[in-house]
Amino acid sequence: MLTLTQALYDQIVEHARRDHPDEACGVVAGPAGTDRPERFIPMLNAARSPTFYEFDSKDLLRLYRELDDRDEEPVIVYHSHTATEAYPSRTDVTYANEPAAHYVLVSTADHDGLGEFQFRSYRIVDGVITEEEVQVVAGY
Template sequence: MLIIEQAAYDAIVAHARRDHPDEACGVVIGPEGSDRPERVVPMLNAAMSPTFYEFDQDDWKKLYDEMWDNDEEAVVVYHSHTATEAYPSRTDVAIAQLPTAHYVLVSTRDGADSLTYDGPVEFRSFRIVGGTVTEEEVKVVTAYGETGEN
């Protein structure tokens, strides 16, 4: 199960809407080994594509070095799908390299791209290990610790 604070959830959705019609991408960092996503880091989609995302390699290296220095890790890797459901594509599965990460997808299809849209947003989380995709429950909390989470 992915447990994520409302502020991080909102930041991911806002980033997906802001970058539409291109796919948005980023990570949510937390303390190493905690499985606790705390800090949302929007990344540049170097592909600048509505159907594919790719982290800018220089930005990713800088962020990875920063995480290493601070005993942090990417707890969530997220991106958006602009015209399809929030489910990993074959390409998404092929590039998933972090077996402990939660892979979050947000769909901005059907009007969900608008910053003023107040309807439901398709926000789903998956584990992707060895090419196998497993969907997991997402629990959005106000803050960690208020209801016994993490």
């Protein structure tokens, strides 16, 4: 189960809405080994695409150095889908290289009965997608 604060939930959703119609992406870091998301880190979608996201390689290198210096790890890796449901694509599964992370997808699609947005979380390990419950709390 993914547990995160209302403030982090709101920041992820707001980023997805702000970057629409392009996909938004980012990370929420937390103290290493805790599985507790704490620090919101919005990233630039280097692809600037409504159907694909890509972290800039220099930004990603900088992020991982910063995480290492702060004894943090990526607890949540998130991105948005702008025209489809919040379910990992084959490309998303290919890029899922953090087996301990929660992969959050936010759909900003507002057609076909999907509603204004969906917020869903998955574990993706060795190509296997497992949806998990999301619990939003006021604080830790």
